[in-house]
Amino acid sequence: MIWAALFIYLSSLLGGSPVLTGEWLIKDSKNQFKEVIQDKERSKNAMGVLDKMIRDAKDFNRESGKDKKELEKLMKDYRSTRGDFNQLFAEIQEKREALTASILDRIPNLKKNIPPEEWAKAFKNEMTP
Amino acid sequence: MKTTNTEFKCKIKPWTARLILLLGMILFLTACASKTKVQEGDAANLRAKWTKAVSKVIKDPERAEKLIALGVQYEEGNQALFSEIKNINQEIMNINRNYDSTQGDYERALGKFTKKKNEALQQCLDALFAMREQTTPEEWKTLLR
Numbered sequence: 127m128i129w130a131a132l133f134i135y136l137s138s139l140l141g142g143s144p145v146l147t148g149e150w151l152i153k154d155s156k157n158q159f160k161e162v163i164q165d166k167e168r169s170k171n172a173m174g175v176l177d178k179m180i181r182d183a184k185d186f187n188r189e190s191g192k193d194k195k196e197l198e199k200l201m202k203d204y205r206s207t208r209g210d211f212n213q214l215f216a217e218i219q220e221k222r223e224a225l226t227a228s229i230l231d232r233i234p235n236l237k238k239n240i241p242p243e244e245w246a247k248a249f250k251n252e253m254t255p
Numbered sequence: 256m257k258t259t260n261t262e263f264k265c266k267i268k269p270w271t272a273r274l275i276l277l278l279g280m281i282l283f284l285t286a287c288a289s290k291t292k293v294q295e296g297d298a299a300n301l302r303a304k305w306t307k308a309v310s311k312v313i314k315d316p317e318r319a320e321k322l323i324a325l326g327v328q329y330e331e332g333n334q335a336l337f338s339e340i341k342n343i344n345q346e347i348m349n350i351n352r353n354y355d356s357t358q359g360d361y362e363r364a365l366g367k368f369t370k371k372k373n374e375a376l377q378q379c380l381d382a383l384f385a386m387r388e389q390t391t392p393e394e395w396k397t398l399l400r
Contacts, residue, residue: 127308128386129399131326135333136379139372143365145347201383202399204392211380219369230361242354249352 132201137194140215142222146229147183156180162247163240172239179229179236186225193218301327312397313390322389329382336375343368 144150156176163169196214200206237245305326313319347364350356387395 127304128326131330132379132383132386132399135337136376136383139376139379143344143347143368145344145351146361146365150348150351202396204387204395208380208384215373215376219373222369226365230358233358233361237354245354 133198136201137197140193140197140218141190142183142186142226147186147222147225151176151183151229152180158248159240159244162244164244168239172236175232175236175239179232182225182228186221189221190218298327298331301330308398312394318389322386325382325386325389329379329386332378332382333375336371336378340368340371340375343371 141148156173159172159176160169163172193214197211200210200214240248302323305323309319309322309326313322343364347361347368350360350364353360390398
């Protein structure tokens with residue numbers, strides 16, 4: 127019970143925003159846009175950009191699994207120090223920032239293929255994170 | 256429509272208005288009271304949960320009590336921080352929804368998100384070390400099994 131209370135909270139703080147690195151991007155974004163993009167060519171291009179963003183996010187999540195194992199070790203080790211934890215958090219943050227930057231860099235390319243009215247339509251019935 | 260509204264207003268007698276106001280106040284106070292009861296219930300449940308887990312492992316009542324108090328405090332604090340993080344996520348979702356959002360808008364919100372997460376991480380670490388301090392290596396091992 128104590129393990130769950132400590133580990134679940136801590137490990138959930140290691141990921142990025144569900145909007146850009148998790149739930150929304152991986153699960154919902156392609157379906158949301160696919161439904162509203164009228165032109166086949168633009169749709170193909172937009173899906174290509176989203177595929178790259180999703181691939182990056184999935185790579186990050188895979189890495190994140192390893193980081194959680196490291197966190198688990200530190201938590202169980204009675205001798206671990208605050209410095210050990212902070213070093214791990216800093217490494218994760220660096221990876222998260224790199225991923226976020228790469229995703230943000232791709233957004234203009236995505237918007238090039240989706241005009242404002244289709245963008246608005248795609249988010250009309252979207253679920254909140 | 257105007258005439259009807261005026262007629263309607265005239266039909267409400269002062270004592271009826273007072274009664275409506277009184278009923279409204281009773282409903283409001285009842286709602287506040289139930290909320291407090293729920294919050295008290297949550298704290299009691301948390302305490303029961305931590306007591307059950309800790310007392311099996313730590314036989315020294317003083318240390319056990321300290322650990323239980325820290326655990327309850329930790330979970331309550333986390334609930335508040337997680338709710339703030341959820342709000343920032345909603346903000347990021349709104350930025351994402353808006354076609355005209357700039358990279359700067361995303362970066363500002365993500366900066367807030369990271370800041371709040373780091374605050375939460377440090378809070379979790381504070382709790383973890385404070386709890387660990389109340390245990391022996393063997394007890395810690397058993398508690399985190």
